[in-house]
Amino acid sequence: MSDQILMKGNEALGEAAIIAGCRFYFGYPITPQNEVPAYMARRLPDVGGTFLQAESEIAAINMVYGASAAGARVMTSSSSPGISLKQEGLSYIAGAELPCVVVNIMRGGPGLGNIAGSQGDYFQSTRGGGNGDYRQLVLTPATVQEMADLTVLAFDLADKYRVTVLILGDGYLGQISEALTLPKPTGKVFDKPWALTGAKGRKPNKVASLRLVPESSLEELNLVLDEKYKSISANECRSESYLTDDADYLLVAYGTSSRICREAVNELREEGIKVGLFRLITAWPFPAEALRKAADKTKKILTVEMSLGQMIEDVQLSVKDSDKVDFYGRSGGMLPETDEIKRRIKAYGN
Amino acid sequence: MHERMIIAGFGGQGVIMAGKLLCIAAMNENKYVSHIPSYGAEMRGGTANCSVVISDKEIGSPTVPKPTIAVVMNTPSLTKFEPMVKPGGLLIYNSSLIDQKPKRTDITVVDVKANDISEAEGSTRAANMAAIGKVLALKPEIASLESVIKALDVAISARNRKHNDINIKVLKAAFAQK
Incomplete structure (x- = not known):
């Protein structure tokens, strides 16, 4: 099959993100996912994108918040202990209803653990590792092909529902090379009238996760989120x-x-x-x-x-x-x- | 056909590349392939290695705790992987650099003077190709020599592709050797 190439899981994921229109990547290195930032650093400049190695995981997730608030397709990736550090940002992103794709190439834990592949972050991924009433969509690839295909899907789902989509892989999937047929862009376009794109000629948009008045503001947001999560539960189960x-x-x-x-x-x-x-x-x-x-x-x-x-x-x-x-x-x-x-x-x- | 391979040596011997080359060739023959490098803690202690699975069937685990084929390019790799080879399996060792004889009698042991073959063809750096040539001669069902030669254009980075003439010579020389 002539359209097949041999590609490493982490790199397939990176290329798929670019195919999906991701033009911003912020991250901080950690094994076993380092090929993701390395790939994005090499490829993003070719397509007019921006790669930035942040000073920490916490900085990186907040850069994701910023780029997403500005309407960009944006991704960060890390591995288990690094994903723990991002939880505050993920909770804020949920509160601000921002779309983004986050990749966790899981390694052994708890703590710094080791760098071999593991699936010890299921609770953190599905129960919400950050504070508050929120959910994130979690995709679980099993092959290099799915590392790519589900990444393309992740960007559409994130924009459709304005949520974080977490791609939950593990060290083996990140490091393995297998046959891959590169996915095609879906061509779906999502309007983002809420994005901070400069308020000239329109009312300013606000993106925030601080809502001080309980009865008229925060519960209202939580009910909006709840509706959204119910819709995701009804429509996006995959197996x-x-x-x-x-x-x-x-x-x-x-x-x-x-x-x-x-x-x-x-x-x-x-x-x-x-x-x-x-x-x-x-x-x-x-x-x-x-x-x-x-x-x-x-x-x-x-x-x-x-x-x-x-x-x-x-x-x-x-x-x-x-x-x-x-x-x-x-x-x-x-x-x-x-x-x-x-x-x-x-x-x-x- | 279901072969689970370890290719091991020291860093710079091209063992990771050798594994990828076999995978690309076998993939182009419509076989299932997986390649996973050793990384981190297990790399300490003198060996770099990759686990390669080539199969007619879908591949489950990509790891190779009991290889059906082990290709070892230096002495620490022989020490580490000889005991792990599956009974009945194949051990190919680089006798240019390994001066001890493998001890197992329940497996097939074959030597290849990988560095000598490489040097005879004009390069000090194509010992990995000699090892691959030997694998293909003994296990032709993995991939054909032609497929591997074709795969060189994909597997080798653009800046090193100029050495492919020598790579092909070394592959062929080891393949032809009795």
């Missing part, structure tokens, strides 16, 4: 059900762990064991309805994560019978093993 129709057992996973689960499904199917995979593509909104459907007739559900159990809470909340939800996870940069998944599924018996 993939793989061989789930006749499955006795169901694996639930996302990102790198879902690749390993898929391999296990294929190998178990060769042995005649009916097992399927439910893979998240959005972690928030959580595709509860689709999961309920895929899980309905299964005897047992094995949630597989590169953490010691975070997504499992959403799985338990979603399925009718939470007693049948089991867990297998590795952490600290270790990967779940195909053989161990197979062993556990076989041990469930009939």
Whole structure:
């Protein structure tokens, strides 16, 4: 296939951002996502964009706030501890209803942890790591192709709903090179009448997250946000059900762990064991309805994560019978093993 | 076909590039490929390496704890990866730089005088190509020599592409060697 190129996940994500019209990138280096800023530094000047290495993660997220308030398509990226530092800014961005794309190429934690890939930031990503009543859309790619495709989607979703879209990858996805067909721009255009573009000839716009009067101002905003989040929940759940129709057992996973689960499904199917995979593509909104459907007739559900159990809470909340939800996870940069998944599924018996 | 490879050496021997070259060639033959470099803590201690998976099927885990093929370009890499090769697997070692013999008897062990072959063709820097040539000779199902030669134009950066004539000579010389 002649249109395929071999590309590293982090770089595919960077190129996809440029394809999507991102012209501003602000960030601060941290492994294992350094190829994102390196790529943006090299490529953005070619397309008339601006790359700036900020003095810190906190500075970078506030530069994102500024560029977004001015109507730009803007992105920042970091890895787990760096994303923790950005949480204040993300809460402010939510309060100011600004669209932006943030990338977390997760590494092991807590603390500075290590630089190997991990999925320990599911809670932080889906529950809101910053203060206040807010949500962010969370996309969970599993391949280099999805690192690119979901990045293009992320910019449209951010502009459509005026929210942060978080791309939640991990160190393995950032570092892996695979075949990639570059995505095409969607061509969607979003009017931004709220943007700070110079008030000549119109009333000034205000972008702020400070609303001091509880009854007439802040609750009003929170209700507006709530409506928006309900609309996102209703319209933007994404998932993939793989061989789930006749499955006795169901694996639930996302990102790198879902690749390993898929391999296990294929190998178990060769042995005649009916097992399927439910893979998240959005972690928030959580595709509860689709999961309920895929899980309905299964005897047992094995949630597989590169953490010691975070997504499992959403799985338990979603399925009718939470007693049948089991867990297998590795952490600290270790990967779940195909053989161990197979062993556990076989041990469930009939 | 499902091969899980480690290619290891010291920094500058082109092991990461060698892995990418094989991936591009195999990708162009419509195989599934993945390449992941070692980075950070595991890189300390004298070896740089990459994990490469080339398969007829979709690839799950990109990591290679038990390689079916290990290509080791220096002594620390031999020490580290010889014990990890899957029983029945293949170990190719660069006997230009490694003067000890691998000990495993449950795997196929093949030597390649990678630096000598490279130097005989006029370059001190194409030992990685000699290693690839040997891999292709022993495991032709990974990719054809022609595909790998074609992939050089993509895998090698523009500023180093002028060396591709020598790269091709080294690839062919190692490929032809018994």
